[in-house]
Amino acid sequence: MTHGRRRFRALLFLGVGLAASALALAALRLHVVQGLELNSVDLRFDMRGTQAPPQNVVLVQVDDKTLSDLRMRWPYRRTVHARLIDRLRADGAKVIAFDVLFDAPTKDDDALVQAVARAHNVVLAATQTNGHGLVDLFGGAYPDKFGARAGSPLFPADPGAVIRRVRYAVNGVEAFSIAAAERFSGHEISPSRLGGQTTWIDYAGPEGTIPAVSYSDTLRGKVRPGFFRNKIVVIGMTELALQDVHATSTTPTMPGPEIQANAIATALEGFPLRSVSWWWNAFLILGLGALPALVGMRVRPLPTLAAAMAGGAVFAVGAQALFNHGHIVAVVYPLGALALSAIGSLGAHYLIEAMERQRTRDIFSRFVPEQVVNQVLTKTDSHLRLGGVRVTGTCMFTDLRDSTKFAESLPPEQVVDVVNRYLGELTEAILGHGGTLISYLGDGFMAIFGAPIEQDDHADRALAAAREILEERLPRFNEWFRERGYGEGFRMGIGINSGEFLAGNVGSERRLEYTAMGDTINAASRLEGLTKGSGHSAFIAESTCDALVQPANDLVFAGEQEVRGRAGKIKVWSLPAGAPAFAPAPAAEPVPGALGPAVPAPA
Known part of the structure; x- marks a missing residue:
C-alpha cells in the first residue's frame, strides 16, 4: 500500500x-x-446482588397482618400511634421516623404530641411548607415545639416513575431520610456530602431486604425485647392496598417506608454510591x-x-x-x-x-480479458493479491524487428504513436483469446495462457493468438504504417512454450506486478530470440504441440534448436508461410527444416 x-x-x-x-x-x-x-x-x-441489610435501621410496617389483627380502618387514630411511640421508646429506639402524614388536625392530636414530646427522638413526615424550611403539623403546630423534627418524604422520580435518588431538600425542607440520619448521628449533613442536590440511593436489595416487624406485633409487645434498641425505626405502610408502593432500582414494588429506610442507611454510610x-x-x-x-x-x-x-x-x-x-x-x-x-x-x-x-480490477483489466476479471478477483487473498501458484500453461514472447533504426529516424512523439498502435493490435489478439498480458517489453510483450484462470486449452489459445497476430494484426498494422508514409513495415518474432511455471503477484507494498517465472518462461523467451534470422516468424515448442487439444496439422517442423540454459535441444514448429506482411525481406540463413514441407505436429 x-x-x-x-x-x-x-x-x-x-x-x-x-x-x-x-x-x-x-x-x-x-x-x-x-x-x-x-x-x-x-x-x-441486579448484578451486584443483595447486600447485607443495615444493622441500625428496621421497619415497623402496616402490613396485611396488621390490618387483620387490629381490624381498624386506615388511617388509625393518633392515640394508637402514640401508644406505638411509647412502646418503641421503652424498648430503646434511638430514632422513631414516622413515614405517615399528620397534616390535618384531629381530636386525638394531644395524645400523639405528648408521646412525641416524651420520646424526644421522633422525625415526622411533612409536605406542607412555607417554602423557607418551616412546616406545620396537626393543622398548625411546629414540630420543634414538642421536640420533633420534620422532613419531606418526597423523592425525585426518574422516567417511568422509578425512584433512584434522594433530594437533599424539597421547598427548603430537608429530606425525611436525611433528617432521620442527622437525628441518629447527631451531626448535620451538608449538601456537599451528596455531591449535589440529589444523590443515588444505595439499595441493599429488593423489597423485604430491610429487617421488618408488623405494626400490630410491636403495638402488642410481641417483638423480642431489645430489638429496637439504638436503632432507627421507620414506621409506614407496606400493604399494597394502601398504595404506597413504588418502582426502584432493585424492584418494581418497594413500599415507601422501605425506600426511606434504604435512603437513611445510605446517608448513614456517607452516600457511598456516586456518579x-x-x-x-x-x-x-x-x-x-x-x-x-x-x-x-x-x-x-x-x-x-x-x-x-x-x-x-x-x-x-x-x-x-x-x-x-x-x-x-x-x-x-x-x-x-x-x-x-x-x-x-x-x-x-x-x-x-x-x-x-x-x-x-482496473489493473487486471489491462492485461486480462474483461470477462474474466471477476474470476481473477475471486482468487485474490485478503490483501487483493494473487498468491504464488504453480500452474500448467503456455507462455508467449513477441518482439518487433528493426524497430531501433526506425525509432532513431523519427521524432519521439511519432515513435510512441507507432509503438502504441502496434501493441494495441497485438494486445487485442492476446486478450481476445483469453490470454493474460504480463508486461510490455519495449515494442514487444510477454503473455501467458492458463493463469490466473486455469484453461485446459491454453496451448490452443496461444497458437490461435499467434495466428491472428501474424495473419491479421501485423498485416493490418503494416498497411497503416505504409499509409502514413513511415516505410514498408516490420517483421516480428514470436516464441511459444508450454509447461509448468510459477505465477502470482510480486513486488513491494508500493508496487505490485502479476508475473510468471520458471524454466518454461525462460525457454519461450529464448525461442523468440532464435527466430531472428531463421526465416520463421514464430517458433512453437514441442511441449506446446503436445498440449494442443485440437491438433494443428498445418504446422511446419523447424528442426531442433539449442536453447541456452537447456541441457538438450528443443524440437520446434512454425506456422506455415502466408502472404508477406510487406515487401520481401533480405534472405536469412535457414535453419534445418525451416523451408521444407509442412510436417504435422506430434499428436
Whole structure:
C-alpha cells in the first residue's frame, strides 16, 4: 500500500472514531438515551446482588397482618400511634421516623404530641411548607415545639416513575431520610456530602431486604425485647392496598417506608454510591469510540469486530467493578460510541476494500480479458493479491524487428504513436483469446495462457493468438504504417512454450506486478530470440504441440534448436508461410527444416 493510501486509510478510520465519539458525547450532554442509562444502573444493582441489610435501621410496617389483627380502618387514630411511640421508646429506639402524614388536625392530636414530646427522638413526615424550611403539623403546630423534627418524604422520580435518588431538600425542607440520619448521628449533613442536590440511593436489595416487624406485633409487645434498641425505626405502610408502593432500582414494588429506610442507611454510610464526573464519562466515550477505529487501521474486519466486542466486554466488567466500589460511570453512551465506531469501521473496511478491488480490477483489466476479471478477483487473498501458484500453461514472447533504426529516424512523439498502435493490435489478439498480458517489453510483450484462470486449452489459445497476430494484426498494422508514409513495415518474432511455471503477484507494498517465472518462461523467451534470422516468424515448442487439444496439422517442423540454459535441444514448429506482411525481406540463413514441407505436429 502506498503512503497516500495508508494516509487515506488512517484519516478515514480516525474520522470514524471521532464522529462516533462526537455523536455519543452530544447524546450524553443532551441526555438522549437517559432512560436506557438509568436502566443500566438498575442492571448493575441486579448484578451486584443483595447486600447485607443495615444493622441500625428496621421497619415497623402496616402490613396485611396488621390490618387483620387490629381490624381498624386506615388511617388509625393518633392515640394508637402514640401508644406505638411509647412502646418503641421503652424498648430503646434511638430514632422513631414516622413515614405517615399528620397534616390535618384531629381530636386525638394531644395524645400523639405528648408521646412525641416524651420520646424526644421522633422525625415526622411533612409536605406542607412555607417554602423557607418551616412546616406545620396537626393543622398548625411546629414540630420543634414538642421536640420533633420534620422532613419531606418526597423523592425525585426518574422516567417511568422509578425512584433512584434522594433530594437533599424539597421547598427548603430537608429530606425525611436525611433528617432521620442527622437525628441518629447527631451531626448535620451538608449538601456537599451528596455531591449535589440529589444523590443515588444505595439499595441493599429488593423489597423485604430491610429487617421488618408488623405494626400490630410491636403495638402488642410481641417483638423480642431489645430489638429496637439504638436503632432507627421507620414506621409506614407496606400493604399494597394502601398504595404506597413504588418502582426502584432493585424492584418494581418497594413500599415507601422501605425506600426511606434504604435512603437513611445510605446517608448513614456517607452516600457511598456516586456518579463520576462528566469528564470521566467523556474520556470513556472517546476511548471506546477510538478503539475499533485504531484497530481497524491495522487489521481486517473480523478482528476489528472481535476487538470491539472484547473491548465492550472488558468495559462492562470494569463498569460493574466500579459500581461495586461505589462509582457509577455512564455505560450506554460509551458502548454506543463503541458500537457506532465498530459499525463505521466495518463500513470503512468495506469502502476501502471496494476501492482497492476497483483499483485491482482496473489493473487486471489491462492485461486480462474483461470477462474474466471477476474470476481473477475471486482468487485474490485478503490483501487483493494473487498468491504464488504453480500452474500448467503456455507462455508467449513477441518482439518487433528493426524497430531501433526506425525509432532513431523519427521524432519521439511519432515513435510512441507507432509503438502504441502496434501493441494495441497485438494486445487485442492476446486478450481476445483469453490470454493474460504480463508486461510490455519495449515494442514487444510477454503473455501467458492458463493463469490466473486455469484453461485446459491454453496451448490452443496461444497458437490461435499467434495466428491472428501474424495473419491479421501485423498485416493490418503494416498497411497503416505504409499509409502514413513511415516505410514498408516490420517483421516480428514470436516464441511459444508450454509447461509448468510459477505465477502470482510480486513486488513491494508500493508496487505490485502479476508475473510468471520458471524454466518454461525462460525457454519461450529464448525461442523468440532464435527466430531472428531463421526465416520463421514464430517458433512453437514441442511441449506446446503436445498440449494442443485440437491438433494443428498445418504446422511446419523447424528442426531442433539449442536453447541456452537447456541441457538438450528443443524440437520446434512454425506456422506455415502466408502472404508477406510487406515487401520481401533480405534472405536469412535457414535453419534445418525451416523451408521444407509442412510436417504435422506430434499428436
